Amino acid sequence: MIILAIESSCDETSAAIMRDGVLLSHLVATQTIHEQYGGVVPELASRAHEQNIVPVVQETLKKANLQFSDLQAVAFTQGPGLLGALLVGASYAKSLAWALNVPLIAVNHLKAHVLAHFIEKPSPSFPFLCLTVSGGHTQILLVQSPINMQILGQTQDDAVGEAFDKAAKLLGLPYPGGRWIDHYAQTGNALAYSFPTSQLKDLDFSFSGMKTSFLYFLQKHLTTQPDFITQNLNDICASYQQALINVLLTKLKLAVAQTGIKEVALAGGVSANSALRKQLQALGEHEGWQTYIPKFEYCTDNAAMIAMTAHFMAQENVLADLEVQALPRLPF
Ligand code: KG4
Ligand code: ZN
Numbered sequence: 001m002i003i004l005a006i007e008s009s010c011d012e013t014s015a016a017i018m019r020d021g022v023l024l025s026h027l028v029a030t031q032t033i034h035e036q037y038g039g040v041v042p043e044l045a046s047r048a049h050e051q052n053i054v055p056v057v058q059e060t061l062k063k064a065n066l067q068f069s070d071l072q073a074v075a076f077t078q079g080p081g082l083l084g085a086l087l088v089g090a091s092y093a094k095s096l097a098w099a100l101n102v103p104l105i106a107v108n109h110l111k112a113h114v115l116a117h118f119i120e121k122p123s124p125s126f127p128f129l130c131l132t133v134s135g136g137h138t139q140i141l142l143v144q145s146p147i148n149m150q151i152l153g154q155t156q157d158d159a160v161g162e163a164f165d166k167a168a169k170l171l172g173l174p175y176p177g178g179r180w181i182d183h184y185a186q187t188g189n190a191l192a193y194s195f196p197t198s199q200l201k202d203l204d205f206s207f208s209g210m211k212t213s214f215l216y217f218l219q220k221h222l223t224t225q226p227d228f229i230t231q232n233l234n235d236i237c238a239s240y241q242q243a244l245i246n247v248l249l250t251k252l253k254l255a256v257a258q259t260g261i262k263e264v265a266l267a268g269g270v271s272a273n274s275a276l277r278k279q280l281q282a283l284g285e286h287e288g289w290q291t292y293i294p295k296f297e298y299c300t301d302n303a304a305m306i307a308m309t310a311h312f313m314a315q316e317n318v319l320a321d322l323e324v325q326a327l328p329r330l331p332f
Contacts, residue, residue: 001314002066003073004057004096005307008089009081009109010135011040013052014303015060017071021311023119025063026304028297029056038175039165046084053092071100075310078106078320079330080136086326094322105310106320108330109301113267114143115312116298116305124263124292131252133276134268135161135176138205138248140255143265146312151332152255153203160244161270163207167214167240171229181237182273188238190275193217195243203251203258207244214240245276249283256289265292272299 002024007014011034016026031048034040061067076093079086090106097104114130117123124130129152130141138161139154158166161178168177173184196213198206221228229236256262266280277293284291298305313319 001072001311002070003075003105003307003310003314004060004071005075005107005303005310006053006057006089006093007077007109007301007303007306008049008053008085009077009079010085010301011045011048012301013049013056014301015057016303016307017060017064017066018304018307018311021118021308023304023307024066025060026302027056027060027063028302035175038169040082042082042084045082046088049085049088053088057092068096068100071096071102073097073103073105073310073314074100075105075107075306077109077112077306078324079327080109081328083326083328086328090324090326094324098322103314103319104322104324105313105318106324107306107309107313108332109306110137110139110332111149112305112309114141114149114265115146115309116267116294116302117265117292118146118312119298119304119308120295122292124265124290127261128263128265128292129252129255129259129261130265130267131248132267133160133248133270135159135165137268138207140203140251142259142261146309147316147318149332152259153205153251155205155207156200157206157208158211160205160207160248161268163211163244164241164270166211170215170218171233171236178270179272181241182275184234185238185241185275188234188236190238190242192232192235193239195240197243197247203255205247205251207247210243210247241273241275245273245279248276249279252280253283253287256287262287262289263292264289267294267299269300272296
């Protein structure tokens with residue numbers, strides 16, 4: 001089956017074409033307009049999706065050497081995400097499925113981040129644990145099959161990506177700041193400063209307190225040293241990043257201990273973080289886990305992962321009708 005997939009949940013307009021689980025073409029248009037506002041502006045995201053979606057799909061078809069009439073199903077991100085942004089992808093996908101008279105597949109964005117591991121080999125074997133870390137979510141999942149996943153723990157407030165991005169904003173770094181913290185941390189000393197980490201019970205997370213303590217830390221130093229940030233940027237980034245990673249890896253160890261499952265995957269935008277990738281791999285080698293870290297291009301939002309998920313859903317005949325709605329808080 002040839003599936004066209006659309007992703008428009010936040011600030012990337014992306015399309016992908018997959019034939020029987022094999023990716024034929026894939027394109028991501030990243031919206032740069034938000035940089036000047038220090039965060040995603042929902043209204044501008046919707047407008048940019050509306051402008052991008054037609055050329056992005058056309059180019060994706062061209063790259064795969066296909067016509068609209070070759071498509072046998074259309075998939076889209078149903079949620080979670082920004083409502084106006086989701087509506088652009090949903091309306092486009094529904095119209096196209098209706099016009100071509102082909103099945104429509106409504107995909108959960110968070111499940112798609114997990115299933116990005118099946119776009120290229122090696123893929124994890126079921127059951128496996130997945131730590132999904134993005135700008136909107138932080139969760140540990142027990143993945144029993146492509147369509148059967150269970151949340152073992154999740155953040156009770158901010159996502160870890162937000163903890164990166166908000167700290168970066170306080171440091172005066174561009175949005176989205178996660179990759180800039182990663183960049184400056186590479187030549188910094190992670191032991192230079194210590195930050196309190198939240199200790200919620202079991203497998204749940206909390207990052208809002210860490211974000212606030214980072215603000216107080218900066219305020220305290222800036223009162224006596226106005227150029228504290230510029231003089232110590234690398235050490236500040238490395239230390240704060242390490243505190244966040246420590247929380248993630250501690251919970252992951254607990255999840256392995258509780259379930260006995262040693263197949264461990266990482267997913268979501270924050271999995272692009274170079275220190276997290278290295279430390280998870282080292283931890284896996286030390287603990288005897290099999291770890292799976294996605295390629296950079298499949299870490300952040302992309303339609304290839306939506307196509308992959310749609311492929312599994314089509315195999316199980318999980319199809320949507322034209323009344324299906326985009327939902328900003330789509331239940332897992
Ligand atoms: O999955 P994603 O593309 O979008 C959401 O679904 O949220 O994740 C975006 C998040 C942002 O918070 C961004 O700062 C973070 O991923 N991110 C990183 C890195 N690259 C992207 N965080 C830390 N280090 C990175 N290298
Ligand atoms: Zn995402």
